[in-house]
Amino acid sequence: MKQPLRVLLLLVLLPLALRAQEVMFEAERPGWLQKAEQYKPNLQETIHRPLHTVRLVEDAAAFQGWKAVEALPMDSVYERSFKGQSGVVLDFGEHLTGYFSFSLAALRGTSDAPSRFRLTFGEVPSELATPFDPYPGSLSRAWLQDEVITVMHIPDTITLERRMSFRYLKIELLGSSPYFDFRIADLQFRAVTSVGEMPPALAAGTDPLVTQIDSIGLLTLKECMQTVYEDGPKRDRRLWIGDLYLESLANVYSFQNHDLTKRCFYLLAGLCREDGFLYSNAFETPEPHAQRGAPFLFDYSLLYNVSLYDYLQATGDRATAEDLWPVAKRQMDHITTYLNDEGLFDHQTATANRWWLFVDWNDQLDRQASLQGIMILAMKRTYALAQQLGREGEVTQLPGLIKTMTNAARKHLYQKGTGLFVSGPDRQVSYASQAWMILSGVATKAQGKRALRALQTQPNAVRPGAPYLYHYYVEALIACGLTDEARTAVVEYWGGMVKKGADTFWEVYDPTNERLSPYNFFPVNSYCHAWSCTPVYFIRKYPEIFQR
Amino acid sequence: MKQPLRVLLLLVLLPLALRAQEVMFEAERPGWLQKAEQYKPNLQETIHRPLHTVRLVEDAAAFQGWKAVEALPMDSVYERSFKGQSGVVLDFGEHLTGYFSFSLAALRGTSDAPSRFRLTFGEVPSELATPFDPYPGSLSRAWLQDEVITVMHIPDTITLERRMSFRYLKIELLGSSPYFDFRIADLQFRAVTSVGEMPPALAAGTDPLVTQIDSIGLLTLKECMQTVYEDGPKRDRRLWIGDLYLESLANVYSFQNHDLTKRCFYLLAGLCREDGFLYSNAFETPEPHAQRGAPFLFDYSLLYNVSLYDYLQATGDRATAEDLWPVAKRQMDHITTYLNDEGLFDHQTATANRWWLFVDWNDQLDRQASLQGIMILAMKRTYALAQQLGREGEVTQLPGLIKTMTNAARKHLYQKGTGLFVSGPDRQVSYASQAWMILSGVATKAQGKRALRALQTQPNAVRPGAPYLYHYYVEALIACGLTDEARTAVVEYWGGMVKKGADTFWEVYDPTNERLSPYNFFPVNSYCHAWSCTPVYFIRKYPEIFQR
Structure with a gap:
């Protein structure tokens, strides 16, 4: 084939070839996505509450230098003003993934101003003991699970829209009115997973x-x-x-x-x-x-x-x-x-x-x-x-x-x-x-x-x-x-x-x-x-x- | 009346008197509240967008030492990556009260991580130039209009639930993925008031x-x-x-x-x-x-x-x-x-x-x-x-x-x-x-x-x-x-x-x-x-x- 003819052919065929490559599975993909949707599982939901508070204790022998030591029963959180409890760390006893909500109730006076909280969710104790800022990490800072929220009125029940994954939760009070007092009345976590039942136990006598x-x-x-x-x-x-x-x-x-x-x-x-x-x-x-x-x-x-x-x-x-x-x-x-x-x-x-x-x-x-x-x-x-x-x-x-x-x-x-x-x-x-x-x-x-x-x-x-x-x-x-x-x-x-x-x-x-x-x-x-x-x-x- | 009889009478009548006082307007109050509800106005809504960016300039002659100087047209915000713009201050040109929303659009790559923003709304320039923390004020810190938000995906349109009152808005980027880039595609404020039309102008020639x-x-x-x-x-x-x-x-x-x-x-x-x-x-x-x-x-x-x-x-x-x-x-x-x-x-x-x-x-x-x-x-x-x-x-x-x-x-x-x-x-x-x-x-x-x-x-x-x-x-x-x-x-x-x-x-x-x-x-x-x-x-x- 002569050179010009070859070039001409290339000019005609190349776009077609590229086009052919581009459209691969064009017909199948929507159907595949539809099937993906069809097999989307319903999530199982369970409600969890914290078991007790913990103290974060620096300990060279603990993983990453921090351990969570059981401190107070939950009654001590629910029954007292939250104003003296800023920084409390709650232990839900297990790793959970889902949606957090908490209820605030007035203790004295009328909520005349918004309140400001920082909620930090941690999978491991060190996450709650290590300052996040200034952030040195190479991934987005926003992956860290600390949310600052404004609660306009108390009583109220607040649900975080963001899905969290954690065992420990630290609650800090960043601002509230001196003219009224309040307590945390309830803390709930709606955990989600597509897993229903756990599989059979291992053989008896397993290590x-x-x-x-x-x-x-x-x-x-x-x-x-x-x-x-x-x-x-x-x-x-x-x-x-x-x-x-x-x-x-x-x-x-x-x-x-x-x-x-x-x-x-x-x-x-x-x-x-x-x-x-x-x-x-x-x-x-x-x-x-x-x-x-x-x-x-x-x-x-x-x-x-x-x-x-x-x-x-x-x-x-x-x-x-x-x-x-x-x-x-x-x-x-x-x-x-x-x-x-x-x-x-x-x-x-x-x-x-x-x-x-x-x-x-x-x-x-x-x-x-x-x-x-x-x-x-x-x-x-x-x-x-x-x-x-x-x-x-x-x-x-x-x-x-x-x-x-x-x-x-x-x-x-x-x-x-x-x-x-x-x-x-x-x-x-x-x-x-x-x-x-x-x-x-x-x-x-x-x-x-x-x-x-x-x-x-x-x-x-x-x-x-x-x-x-x-x-x-x-x-x-x-x-x-x-x-x-x-x-x-x-x-x-x-x-x-x-x-x-x-x-x-x-x-x-x-x-x-x-x-x-x-x-x-x-x-x-x-x-x-x-x-x-x-x-x-x-x-x-x-x-x-x-x-x- | 003999003394013991008087005391007895008092013991019988006092609680009744107190009770009578307690229940004053008990019958009327629900009706009054109902009428209050009946006359609750519908709010007028108008949509506003920022006019331009401003620079906050320290100036002893300006109110509280800070002035906002017109800087860039809004195109410069919308058309560029937001990553280099953290801290930008937008001027809506007038005091507004209502609800803020903004839209984020991808510029490059796929949003593979959440982004974190701080939005600070100020009625006057100094509010945006004065650090809020550590907070020395006697009222709740939560009145200050700075909200920290996590945006899980981009593109998205985010609307703050909290009603804000402001003229100036500072937007800071506190975290985002290095693997994708984005821009602000739109900024909107839905202002509310129960006022419809403005009253007639003053007499011509008024000072x-x-x-x-x-x-x-x-x-x-x-x-x-x-x-x-x-x-x-x-x-x-x-x-x-x-x-x-x-x-x-x-x-x-x-x-x-x-x-x-x-x-x-x-x-x-x-x-x-x-x-x-x-x-x-x-x-x-x-x-x-x-x-x-x-x-x-x-x-x-x-x-x-x-x-x-x-x-x-x-x-x-x-x-x-x-x-x-x-x-x-x-x-x-x-x-x-x-x-x-x-x-x-x-x-x-x-x-x-x-x-x-x-x-x-x-x-x-x-x-x-x-x-x-x-x-x-x-x-x-x-x-x-x-x-x-x-x-x-x-x-x-x-x-x-x-x-x-x-x-x-x-x-x-x-x-x-x-x-x-x-x-x-x-x-x-x-x-x-x-x-x-x-x-x-x-x-x-x-x-x-x-x-x-x-x-x-x-x-x-x-x-x-x-x-x-x-x-x-x-x-x-x-x-x-x-x-x-x-x-x-x-x-x-x-x-x-x-x-x-x-x-x-x-x-x-x-x-x-x-x-x-x-x-x-x-x-x-x-x-x-x-x-x-x-x-x-x-x-x-x-x-x-x-x-x-």
């Missing part, structure tokens, strides 16, 4: 610490199961694919609320990008929408498929899998975008092109090996899904790609001498790399066992930064048959949070640095976080390991 | 400063005319008898919304004490109620009758006057409570027994002569009311009391040598005493003229602390035929506020101390206050004095 880990995991999951699988009910309160994956795994072995999982799959599919790739997260309000303009989160888009495959195995709901197959299939098209000739993922170029490779909260982590593993696992599950749906003809490229990428990983990312998998130009050794090489099947079971054991001898190995990666590490231990080590990891890591007084499992937990925060201010961390609930999955899926 | 004083007085009154005559729409937002009196006077010569006056009379009567005496003030929400338990405000209870008399003269509404006559009559019963044998009011014993004698915001003021005058005036008006209603037979004690008290005042409170009226054991000379001795008719017109002229030669005379007393002073000047002095007083005092940039007249104004506050913090003063609106009354009732 009490394991039982506690399981209970706290269940509470964590319950609090995050709202009208979607939220990542954290305090912060960010939205559906991320990574959290969906872990929450739905735990759900299969606990609440079995599969409709919520289904809703989330449909919601994400219904909000996919114009080119058919999935956004990493979705918001429900004011109407369902994705975080448009955010970097493309590659590993999460792949985990959608892994999760959909798991869902089909757990439920046998073939109709949903069929319905969403086009989306799953589409996610495979990015596998080859930054693959080199040998089949290694070029994670540096991908990152340079604004692909977000998450894997873990850890700036030090080299993500090459992890991504290679996630891609391989996702292809395997997607192909298995295709086979179950009789659609393997649509993804014929996958078996070859799996083989190529597996070989490339074995060739370039495996150190035969140490038995460890390495990542990146500096050949970094990390928990993440070992876990994903194992979960993807790049490592044989024997290689995996050797790698994980060798890892313990590497003091400089990059450790997990958050419970999210810890999950994959434990899963890898189990996959290699290192069941004692898996048990120990769960008992030590999540049990560590239990021993430090966790009511729900935390977003970030480094036993050596309790104030670690990816956001430069630990009070803005989430202390009830979906991705930390997975001991529920391990303990209940593998009773032979944990319930003994 | 421009008088015209300005009249306009600002009208705006002040308009802002205070809500569903009752409020004292101040920012603070205290309620019906006081003293404010009702002055507002209804001004209303007669301006808006002529007599139904509002009627509503207020009924509301106060419907909420009278069990013993039939009037509370000094009333609240409308959550349901109509008086400030129970507050000290009995004697002078205000008396001014109810003066005001009811004036209302009848202005409207001819005899039915209302008939209806409320029992209440008016009842207020007379306290006249003799602390009257000595000579007919002088024992203000010290009354105060010791928790009677509040207001007269003016001025701790230095001796209130003996003022109260003596107010009592005499109230009796005169009450008797005149009785005569018009053919009920003078029910208050036959009044003419004698008026005479006795007038004589006592002339004998004990008048200094023949100086021609001044004095008050209290220290024979204090004050504006208040002269004004009330004149308005009550204790002073003849010639004596009054002499007293008011002599007052000017007394540098230590206690001056008015607030516009409320200034009203009575001007009224006294006019009553004595000192019309030039009356004009000068209005032009200098209220004109002084005009020259200092008042949009509405202030609760407190001492030309020599702009930061004077009865509450120890000038930003909590009301800068749109009912009792300061009365130039409207003077200018329009006495055109020959003011409109020339």
Whole structure:
């Protein structure tokens, strides 16, 4: 073809090609969103009241340096003027998510002026003891749950519109009239969750610490199961694919609320990008929408498929899998975008092109090996899904790609001498790399066992930064048959949070640095976080390991 | 009667007598409250938007040291990210009372976190330039109009529930996500007042400063005319008898919304004490109620009758006057409570027994002569009311009391040598005493003229602390035929506020101390206050004095 003709053809076809890409799933998306709406759960509501007041006591031995010590019975709050009680901290006894209201009653005189309160809701004691301002954090200051309100008249019952997530509540009186006096007559919290009944108890005789880990995991999951699988009910309160994956795994072995999982799959599919790739997260309000303009989160888009495959195995709901197959299939098209000739993922170029490779909260982590593993696992599950749906003809490229990428990983990312998998130009050794090489099947079971054991001898190995990666590490231990080590990891890591007084499992937990925060201010961390609930999955899926 | 029998009779009758007192007007009160409800006005609503931004500039020559200088057009606010604009001050161009709402729109990315704002509404520039905390004032801190709000999603339109009263609005951004950007798309204020149309313009050729004083007085009154005559729409937002009196006077010569006056009379009567005496003030929400338990405000209870008399003269509404006559009559019963044998009011014993004698915001003021005058005036008006209603037979004690008290005042409170009226054991000379001795008719017109002229030669005379007393002073000047002095007083005092940039007249104004506050913090003063609106009354009732 002559050059001018070629250019002409390009000029004609390019817009058409772009247009074709833009409209991918245009016909299906509204229906998917409709199904997401159809499976939206009704929230269960329960009314809770504080149990007693607490004193916040500085204590180097307590988590983050602060503990809440039971102080006065609630009568002492309700029966006295509130004027002398400003700063009181109330303990609701458990982590709750929902809507707060309180009633004020006159004690003496007539309310002749408005009153001003600051209400601070905290998931952990340190949140109420750490000044929020000047705010040093990198996320919005507004995530912190302190609200300043003006009450125009007393008596009145005030309900905060904002949903709160907390166990402890501090009430400060910032202003009131000297000409009248009042008391708090009632304090109520309408807690919400889409979870109804709790699952069966663990086997009798289970280690009490394991039982506690399981209970706290269940509470964590319950609090995050709202009208979607939220990542954290305090912060960010939205559906991320990574959290969906872990929450739905735990759900299969606990609440079995599969409709919520289904809703989330449909919601994400219904909000996919114009080119058919999935956004990493979705918001429900004011109407369902994705975080448009955010970097493309590659590993999460792949985990959608892994999760959909798991869902089909757990439920046998073939109709949903069929319905969403086009989306799953589409996610495979990015596998080859930054693959080199040998089949290694070029994670540096991908990152340079604004692909977000998450894997873990850890700036030090080299993500090459992890991504290679996630891609391989996702292809395997997607192909298995295709086979179950009789659609393997649509993804014929996958078996070859799996083989190529597996070989490339074995060739370039495996150190035969140490038995460890390495990542990146500096050949970094990390928990993440070992876990994903194992979960993807790049490592044989024997290689995996050797790698994980060798890892313990590497003091400089990059450790997990958050419970999210810890999950994959434990899963890898189990996959290699290192069941004692898996048990120990769960008992030590999540049990560590239990021993430090966790009511729900935390977003970030480094036993050596309790104030670690990816956001430069630990009070803005989430202390009830979906991705930390997975001991529920391990303990209940593998009773032979944990319930003994 | 034998002694034991007498005691027995007393024991039987006393509770009955007390009970009879307690239930006074028990039958009438619900009907009065119902009528108050019936005459509740519909509020007129208008939508306002800010005109431009202003810079707050410290300037010793400006009122309270701060002036607002026009800065940027509103486009500059609406069309740019708000992130660089935190702290912007908007000027709505006039004093408004009502409900604020604003719309936020996304500029870039998706709102992935809540945003936190502080909105501060100020009637005068200094309110926005003076830190509120730590709060040194004696009234509730919550009167200050700064609200901290959390906006969970953008786009959104947020409406503050609290009614605000202001001209200037400062908007501060206290927190937002670094991952998205937004702008303010709209700012709206739904202003409310029960006033519809403005009254006719003043006579052509009226002094421009008088015209300005009249306009600002009208705006002040308009802002205070809500569903009752409020004292101040920012603070205290309620019906006081003293404010009702002055507002209804001004209303007669301006808006002529007599139904509002009627509503207020009924509301106060419907909420009278069990013993039939009037509370000094009333609240409308959550349901109509008086400030129970507050000290009995004697002078205000008396001014109810003066005001009811004036209302009848202005409207001819005899039915209302008939209806409320029992209440008016009842207020007379306290006249003799602390009257000595000579007919002088024992203000010290009354105060010791928790009677509040207001007269003016001025701790230095001796209130003996003022109260003596107010009592005499109230009796005169009450008797005149009785005569018009053919009920003078029910208050036959009044003419004698008026005479006795007038004589006592002339004998004990008048200094023949100086021609001044004095008050209290220290024979204090004050504006208040002269004004009330004149308005009550204790002073003849010639004596009054002499007293008011002599007052000017007394540098230590206690001056008015607030516009409320200034009203009575001007009224006294006019009553004595000192019309030039009356004009000068209005032009200098209220004109002084005009020259200092008042949009509405202030609760407190001492030309020599702009930061004077009865509450120890000038930003909590009301800068749109009912009792300061009365130039409207003077200018329009006495055109020959003011409109020339």
